[in-house]
Amino acid sequence: MTRILITGAAGGVGAMLREALQGYAPLRLSDLSEMAPARDGEEVVRCDLADRAAVDALVQGCGYIVHLGGMSVENTWDVIEQSNLRGAFNIFDAARRLGPARVLFASSNHAIGFHTRETLLDGDAELRPDSLYGLSKAMGETMARYYWDKFGIESVSVRIGSCFPKPRDRRMLSTWLAPEDFVSLVKRIHEAPRVGCSMVYGASANRDMWWDNSHAAFLGWVPEHSSEQFRAEVEAADPPRAHDDPAVIYQGGIWPVAPHTGE
Amino acid sequence: MTRILITGAAGGVGAMLREALQGYAPLRLSDLSEMAPARDGEEVVRCDLADRAAVDALVQGCGYIVHLGGMSVENTWDVIEQSNLRGAFNIFDAARRLGPARVLFASSNHAIGFHTRETLLDGDAELRPDSLYGLSKAMGETMARYYWDKFGIESVSVRIGSCFPKPRDRRMLSTWLAPEDFVSLVKRIHEAPRVGCSMVYGASANRDMWWDNSHAAFLGWVPEHSSEQFRAEVEAADPPRAHDDPAVIYQGGIWPVAPHTGE
Amino acid sequence: MTRILITGAAGGVGAMLREALQGYAPLRLSDLSEMAPARDGEEVVRCDLADRAAVDALVQGCGYIVHLGGMSVENTWDVIEQSNLRGAFNIFDAARRLGPARVLFASSNHAIGFHTRETLLDGDAELRPDSLYGLSKAMGETMARYYWDKFGIESVSVRIGSCFPKPRDRRMLSTWLAPEDFVSLVKRIHEAPRVGCSMVYGASANRDMWWDNSHAAFLGWVPEHSSEQFRAEVEAADPPRAHDDPAVIYQGGIWPVAPHTGE
Amino acid sequence: MTRILITGAAGGVGAMLREALQGYAPLRLSDLSEMAPARDGEEVVRCDLADRAAVDALVQGCGYIVHLGGMSVENTWDVIEQSNLRGAFNIFDAARRLGPARVLFASSNHAIGFHTRETLLDGDAELRPDSLYGLSKAMGETMARYYWDKFGIESVSVRIGSCFPKPRDRRMLSTWLAPEDFVSLVKRIHEAPRVGCSMVYGASANRDMWWDNSHAAFLGWVPEHSSEQFRAEVEAADPPRAHDDPAVIYQGGIWPVAPHTGE
């Protein structure tokens, strides 16, 4: 089994993946923050993804990179550029020079957050970021295309909805990505004979869907969980909103109307 | 729960809905014909939808209008225009002035009846009415777009196939909309946080399908019934036809070749 | 030469056409208002287009109908429905029963007025009316499709921009249809061996264009005039507006934000 | 029940069909090779499909032709042209002159084999043959369109993936068409009231899919088998390949890089 590098392994999704992939393949785990010590089949490496030499060392010997690292919420452009753009560049360029390695690029629904929720998005949807964070993810997807066209580096950009143990509000009933479904997607991308340069929406088999993954049927990924089990609980805790409330209009929820950090 | 206005409540579909929605929400029931007296949670109002003031009174206080009223089969232009166009205008305009209210506009497969049955229709299918009735439904869908673009009145146009207790002929094996499935659609449109200006094909999960509702996946409506249970019975009673019989060529069945009323 | 019926012949465009087509073909001129007396090769018939029998008499013997008649600006739905929908129905249905006659249906830019001006519209543009008037024109185009699909009645819907002797404001620098160009279009539709059921945007060869007629290249219509000759004069008289002024946002100008008549 | 002609009835798929359709309808079985003797409800006719008179006799009295005959693998152009093009022409032309008969044309994934496997193909996919064999199948599909447009001969081109008792290599895990699923498709095409001129991808409900049959939903064909049951066995026997191995790049497997026969 190819060694898998997981960046951002100390974060919520990263830590969950670490557990789920124990024993599946040798893992190299990286984060800027402290992580639990390495167990069998694991290497743990603290690393600033903005440091090119450090990233090179990280990527060396890995055939598959699950790139979750960087800033996962809105921030200033300075922070976003440093964490997300420079980080993504260092990863893709190391995958080229030291690989080839296949990359799962953790993109986000905020890369397409300005679409309204009554608009079904498929593999050709226009990038419409709703935040500087989302902009960096959209830019990362274009970077993935560049590394594919020019150097043949395979990647799948996963526009992750909301990957938490359970949905936290009404919007997440649509965007929820069950951790188990993300794990199965990470494995499918690992095991597929070829992924080219693809994009997948990261959502479970929820009732109300905004995204159509049929263009990626070749991956054979079929989510098996649904937010429906949490509906009653979520709806009880989160009051309904008017149809023209931004939280209801946009796929990105309130992000399209949120100010820049610090303003 | 928002009060629901059902127009055409004395018709087959209307009466079925009335029963099914008992206790679900307060209902206001309207028809030109006599209806059974009001029960708990019901108001019964006889009303000519061509009468603007009467429609205003009807709409007042309702947040959701299931507009089934008007002529539901072919007739002369005079009748169709009066019943269907003027009626739809009065409903939409009252929804604007006295609402905003969300509208379920009962459109019809006859708004797209000139497409052949080997043509899969999706959310972008061209309007190709097969009758003056179908023309009025197509026009009503354009009216829905106008009220959305200009006034933000939400609506879902439902191109109803054949909503009867069971399919009556071979064609209806494809177009059948189980009453229970229509009820669940009516509820989904009521409960969705936002519907924008949408269109849904009204058919159950039948085996041979001409329509693709994936563009409306955000509604979360999944029909659960199928005409398949009635196939043997229907096929025994309705002999097969040649592939170039109009009843078999067109999605609208024989309507595309039917003369105008009275000719 | 086939006899040509011009409805709305007392209006500005109608009167212009009457002059321009003198001697080109026998003309039957109709309007609700009084018209100048018939000259050689002309018949003059006052007629209410809402009167079916009168329209039948009008259409009898004509092979080509230039249907300009009806309300040409915004009004109440009662008036619009009576003048524009009933009128169009009477015309198309007479063309079917007493013809076949080919129809030039005077549609309008207000049938697509909600599109922004930076959106190029072609033969597949969605109907997005900006007014009840525009809605009636959009509906008339669907009626044209019905009469073609079901009865083979040929028609061209012309989405007329602004057909005046010269542009009256900055917006009309884009939408202007020189009278001479409309005349050549009327003739091209008359002389074309076949027009099927087509749509043409009615604008001259102006500098800043929102519409693409390439789908109708088979007609061989090439406008030869441009609003550019009037630019200096128009710009001097009409001050510029901000980019987010509705008059500048929408193809329909201020119609998308105009209230209903009388409100 | 209409008599069914099966050409290529001595081949693997043909012989399988012969068994499966026993008792379903009267069968006429044809091949260039020797076949088992006729049983009840069967006729067995040895025939060279390149012989027009012989094909005429074959088609006479059949309402449905399952045209499997011809060369089913790569060969020289001389052989391919004679077996596949002339054969297809004789079949379609006999279906016109002696029928009308409905035709199931056995096309192939090699008619679209140059598409990469990360490209989802639907009803509009471009023909991109990967071999002279695939070229003849692509040409046959165009022939089907000609016979439909000009003579109204109905046909369904089935782009068969890999119709064997079980998948033989990793690629076939995606392209496998379970014999039972092909049988159900053959029956659906027989029984459908109308098929027009359609195309269906012939694959079972496998996990990793390259093809989207939603455009043919009107047929009501839903494959019920999956290659998943054979995955472990196949993967054990067939080692994985690099993502840039032609066998993994192309839908046609190694055919796109195979030389012409004899070179």
Place this chain on the structure above:
Amino acid sequence: MTRILITGAAGGVGAMLREALQGYAPLRLSDLSEMAPARDGEEVVRCDLADRAAVDALVQGCGYIVHLGGMSVENTWDVIEQSNLRGAFNIFDAARRLGPARVLFASSNHAIGFHTRETLLDGDAELRPDSLYGLSKAMGETMARYYWDKFGIESVSVRIGSCFPKPRDRRMLSTWLAPEDFVSLVKRIHEAPRVGCSMVYGASANRDMWWDNSHAAFLGWVPEHSSEQFRAEVEAADPPRAHDDPAVIYQGGIWPVAPHTGE
């Protein structure tokens, strides 16, 4: 200058080209029929294009093949297959084995003749042949794609309208390709640094156009002639037809309704 092979050089178009290209490049002229003797810079070779060895000798040493040879009107399938399919195969395969040579494949408007004339065709138009001749041309275009995808053989399929000294009937006013415009196209394809696998509609800058060549703008071919100069003469000699006359409905004129040869 690369040596140019012209097949079909004794035909009308071929002979015209021969004259026009005198002195432009060394020419090899081939036909089944007798041709005028070779002049300076010319080779004249009688050749049956169905003879593979003869075609090989023909292609040897040529960098550009203008393939006009074969049957240029409707005939039986036997003749069409032999002349047009086998001939095209021999040309393309020789271009591969003995070249690479660039191919101008003389396709035809009859490869798309079933489209109606009010349908604008562009680079994505569906193949809809109207005759066995047209079918062979459509098949040849698919062959061109195969030789490009698999072997990198460059080609341009030119869907020639009507290449005569002047248009012969009303339909040709739209389809006319002035000989001078064809000559300039032949040169542009010769001189372009790269043509890939392209398709161009072969018509002059006529008034009423059915075809859009913008997808091939990279070639820089701009026809400079128009049928308009012949309109009066042609219209005087060829009476107008009804809009539902096949000669007026279809781009292929009466070919879509012509019987097979000998029937």
Place this chain on the structure above:
Amino acid sequence: MTRILITGAAGGVGAMLREALQGYAPLRLSDLSEMAPARDGEEVVRCDLADRAAVDALVQGCGYIVHLGGMSVENTWDVIEQSNLRGAFNIFDAARRLGPARVLFASSNHAIGFHTRETLLDGDAELRPDSLYGLSKAMGETMARYYWDKFGIESVSVRIGSCFPKPRDRRMLSTWLAPEDFVSLVKRIHEAPRVGCSMVYGASANRDMWWDNSHAAFLGWVPEHSSEQFRAEVEAADPPRAHDDPAVIYQGGIWPVAPHTGE
């Protein structure tokens, strides 16, 4: 007249613009390098676009920004990110906070350089950068979309081909943008009542075109120059290349095959 800010005003294109716009509007000229002293109607400000405060001061008081500044050729990611991404962010964000100002974003053909030259690109072409430089330009276009969707900042991304006094090689015969044509485009974007968020290909009316600007017809920009006047001179100096030479395959010329800077 609104004050115009030109960044990169010391570069070739910037200096040309400075001359051309003398007297057209008040100019503020900025560059990292030294510039000629300010003349009447000019302000000259040296400024590092990576310095947010300096950019704020630059943008203050300008209604239109012609953003040419940054690195205009390939370089390391460090340099590109700093010059082009941070620079673009500072410009767009200042246009939002201190404006609103309209932005002409100088994008590049290298943002779409991986398309082949036989592929016509229009307003929907996919971003396919061929270099880190091109990647930064593609990212800048996505940034423009973000500032439009979220803050209503108008912009036009101009994918400049080759803006030099004359074309320097054969490829530039297609990509050449005459300085005078760029000047007229800069003015059209300045004067247009509304530009929304648009994209224009920056090439003159050259003979062999790869780009289609019809989607931007609303701007009324019609280039008036052509590289044809320089063809003989350019072709004499630059020998032709094979059709499979990268310089001939890709719209980006040899950039798609150039290594990263320093490798």
